[in-house]
Amino acid sequence: MSNHSEDKEIMHLKRLIRDTPIEVDLAEKTINRYYSGTNNKKNKRIRQIKLRNKAIVTAASVVAVFALAIGTGFVSPVMASSIKQIPGINTIFQIAGDLGLKTADEKGLAETLDASDSHNNLTLKVPVVVFDGTRVSIGIERETLEQKYLRSNFQEMISDIGLSINGEPISSYAPVNTSNSIDPYTIPGKDNNSAIIQFSDRFNQGGEEFPEKFNLTLNIKVPGIEEPYKIDLPVVENTNDNLVLNPSISRKSGDINLKLEKVEFTPITTAITTRIEIPENLKIATSLPLLGYDILDEKGNKLKLVNGNGWNPTGGNYLIYDSRFEPFNSIPRSITIKTFKYLYKDKNRTQLDLNSNGTPKIEYIPDLEITLPIASK
Numbered sequence: 486m487s488n489h490s491e492d493k494e495i496m497h498l499k500r501l502i503r504d505t506p507i508e509v510d511l512a513e514k515t516i517n518r519y520y521s522g523t524n525n526k527k528n529k530r531i532r533q534i535k536l537r538n539k540a541i542v543t544a545a546s547v548v549a550v551f552a553l554a555i556g557t558g559f560v561s562p563v564m565a566s567s568i569k570q571i572p573g574i575n576t577i578f579q580i581a582g583d584l585g586l587k588t589a590d591e592k593g594l595a596e597t598l599d600a601s602d603s604h605n606n607l608t609l610k611v612p613v614v615v616f617d618g619t620r621v622s623i624g625i626e627r628e629t630l631e632q633k634y635l636r637s638n639f640q641e642m643i644s645d646i647g648l649s650i651n652g653e654p655i656s657s658y659a660p661v662n663t664s665n666s667i668d669p670y671t672i673p674g675k676d677n678n679s680a681i682i683q684f685s686d687r688f689n690q691g692g693e694e695f696p697e698k699f700n701l702t703l704n705i706k707v708p709g710i711e712e713p714y715k716i717d718l719p720v721v722e723n724t725n726d727n728l729v730l731n732p733s734i735s736r737k738s739g740d741i742n743l744k745l746e747k748v749e750f751t752p753i754t755t756a757i758t759t760r761i762e763i764p765e766n767l768k769i770a771t772s773l774p775l776l777g778y779d780i781l782d783e784k785g786n787k788l789k790l791v792n793g794n795g796w797n798p799t800g801g802n803y804l805i806y807d808s809r810f811e812p813f814n815s816i817p818r819s820i821t822i823k824t825f826k827y828l829y830k831d832k833n834r835t836q837l838d839l840n841s842n843g844t845p846k847i848e849y850i851p852d853l854e855i856t857l858p859i860a861s862k
Contacts, residue, residue, distance in 0.1 A: 577613060577624035577674045581681055583791065584811040585753035586622055589615045592752060594723045602714040607634050609643070609705060609714045617753040618724045619809055620791075621701070623682040624674060633709075640671045640680045647704035647713075648684065650695065655684075660691035665796040667692070683792065689747060689758040690796050690805045697722040727751045728816060730857070736824075738852035740764055741773070743824060745855050746805075755780060755788055755810045757822065762803040769797045769804050774826040775834070777847065778808050782817035817859055824853035 578586040578595060589595045595615040601608055606629055613624040627639055634642070646669045648655040655667050669684040682703070688694040698721050705714040728750040735744045740763045747758035757780070763772055780788045788810035795806035825847040828838040838846045 577626070577679050577681060578615070578622070580675045581624075581673065583622075583672070583681075584789070585617075585751075585791065586615070586681070588812060589617070589622075589753050594752060596719070596721060598718060600716050600718055602716050604707075604710050604712050604714065606631050607707065607710065609707075609716065611703070611716055611718055614701075614718055614720055615753065616695070616720050616722045617751040618722050618727055619749055619751060619754040619756045620683055620685045621695070621720060622753075623701075623703070623718065624679065625682055625703075626674070626679045628678075635678075637708075639678055640673065642707055643671065643680065643682075643705050645706040646671075646682060647706075649702045649704070650699045652700075652702070658693040658695065659687050660796075663691070663796065664799070665690055665692070670792070685792075685794065685807065685809070687794075687796070689807055690794075695722070697724075724751070728859075730859070732857055734855050734857065736853045736855060738850050740767060741850075741853065743853045743855075745822065745857070748820070748857065750816055751812065753812055754791065755812050757808050757810075759806050759808070760803060761806070765802050767802055768800055769802060770800075773804065777825050777827065779823040779825065780810055781821045781823070782813060783819045783821075784817075786813070788813070819856055819858045821854065821856045823849055825849045 576590050578590040581587070586595075590613075594617070595613045597613055598611055601610040603609075608628040610626045610628060611623055612626065615622050625643065627634065627642070629635065648667070648669060650658065659665055659667050665687055667684055667687060669682050671680045671682055674680045686692055686695045698719075701718045701720045703714070703716040703718065705716070707714065730748040732745050732748060735742065737743070742762045744760045744762075745757065746760055747756075749756040757778065759778070761769075761773065761776070763769065767773075777790075791809045791811060793806060793808040795804055797804040828846040828848055830836045830838045840846055
């Protein structure tokens with residue numbers, strides 16, 4: 486880079502430091518455990534217990550220099566990671582409890598934005614968004630001095646979220662003439678004044694694939710405020726390090742036929758698509774146990790589930806399911822997918838049987854286990 490270009494970058498950095506407020510989190514970080522449930526037709530929205538209120542202040546200080554230097558690429562990845570541990574400059578993704586989003590933040594895969602909308606002394610602001618081809622994740626914050634807006638949990642406040650892509654409703658990307666809608670859900674952010682909105686396409690289930698680059702519009706209704714919030718966001722897919730496999734491996738156990746149709750590795754997400762069929766005289770809704778998957782690498786490292794969505798025709802005998810997990814640190818030599826069924830307390834399957842720590846009891850189905858070698862890139 487020439488000296489002239491360097492001078493321009495430094496001047497740009499100075500302007501950013503002067504004009505950009507930095508939010509400093511003064512309270513102890515609290516990350517609550519959450520569980521995402523799904524059914525055959527539609528994602529259930531994730532709800533989280535209320536988090537403690539956190540104080541937000543504005544600082545134009547040395548912290549701003551470090552934070553902006555990270556965003557403009559003036560420091561190495563190692564230095565960036567170290568700097569982000571300094572109290573006060575942690576981003577929404579950095580401490581949201583999702584390893585994939587933390588990785589996106591540390592590797593510079595997320596787009597830094599300055600998008601917002603304000604009504605009635607309440608501002609909703611989107612500072613960051615990332616799209617890895619499997620899920621779109623949007624960091625969103627509220628800014629206000631009005632106590633009436635701070636009494637409720639931010640996730641509950643923004644529960645009514647509408648989406649459009651390039652001016653078209655997101656429903657236009659869902660499978661035609663089905664109940665398989667694309668529904669956003671929220672997970673906790675870094676504090677009680679932030680959250681993360683996530684959603685995925687239904688391409689593996691017959692819908693349209695999201696464009697590699699698109700304008701996303703959020704329409705959010707806030708209780709007590711008549712005019713909806715409208716925020717436009719540029720979204721660009723980051724797939725430089727993605728690996729997509731279509732193994733088409735099948736396993737059978739009793740009436741269950743399982744087919745592994747797709748495996749996708751990104752720096753942010755590990756995703757699998759499965760197709761389950763049962764005999765035509767049986768129906769998924771009444772005959773198939775509630776199933777789940779564990780994914781492990783050749784060393785036995787197991788991934789944490791992020792979310793999933795499945796769909797089957799009304800009265801149908803097959804189910805297509807997308808499961809998304811946190812990423813591996815690197816592409817493994819092989820993965821093993823273990824299918825399990827959830828156990829219930831009663832024969833009518835109305836109440837899950839729980840362990841002493843509150844987690845559901847499961848039972849693995851050995852005949853459905855799949856080990857897939859991964860060829861190096």
